[in-house]
Amino acid sequence: MSYLINKRIDFTKSFLYRLSIQADLSGFSFAILNDHTATCLQLLRHSFAETFDHNDIYSEVTTLCKKFPQLKARFSSVQCVWCAPFFTLIPSSSFVPDKAAYILQSMHSINDLDEVYFYPLPQFDAICIYSVPNSITAPLVKNQPTIRFFSIAPLLIQAATPLFGHTRVLFHYQYQTLYLTLMRDKELLLCNAYQAPEFTNALYFLFFALRQWQLNPESLRLYINGQISKQNRQLLHNYFPLISILSDSAISLPSSEYALLYNTILHQICVSSEAL
Helix, strand or coil, X not given: CEEEEECCCCHHHHHHCEEEEEEECCEEEEEEEECCCCEEXXXXXXXXXXXXXXXXXXXXXXXXXXXCHHHHCCCCEEXXXXXXXXXXXXXXXXXXXXXHHHHHHCCCCCCCCCEEEEEEXXXXXXXXXXXXXXXXXXXXXXXXXXXXXXXXXXXXXXXXCCCCCCEEEEEEEECCEEEEEEEECCEEEEEEEEECCCXXXXXXXXXXXXXXXXXXXXXXXXXXXXXXXXXXXXXXXXXXXXXXXXXXXXXXXXXXXXXXXXXXXXXXXCCCCEXX
């Protein structure tokens, strides 16, 4: 566990900064950001043990909050993105808040204590329904009462929307899961998650989605993000001539490797989530 970026911070002025947290079953990251000066003041990544599961999250996050007092400071806004494939998108016209948890449970196995949220995507006339485990929400709310919790799905959709390219794909591979977002101009074609224990599995799902939408790899622009090795980036280059690392943020990171792994933590979610 170490800081990737660690600049001096006057925490009497922390209300000027934004705290962004991102977590999954492989680890916990947080960044303290000054949006006015477009700088990342602190960035830390803490990896969990390989045998880590939901039962360990509460104690681990509680320990991190005690170890890092900045996680208790008052910020202008605080967000946590839970990177897990437990989400679904439905048309706004079909959305009934009282039935949202039922809809999510019909597609994913969620625990009784999981918090269920919904996130409106009015520009696409859609609603994202998702869950976040109570073992993440409970310890963080104790330290940051105003924190908002999000699925990675709306973050990726918001990140992909302004990107350059008539047809573009955001390929986010993290913790053996592929998150795939396809857009044509301002139209959202697809946002889905696929279990991909090996990178070749992720590649298969990418080509399957492109074939489903009749998209040509040579003419679309592929944006990549997440845990993608140099070898696998070269593999993608064999099929896609137009590849960029996701970097649509005013705040820059020290290297392309940092941008690949941590750029999503810089993005501020633009619309508030709602708990059910």
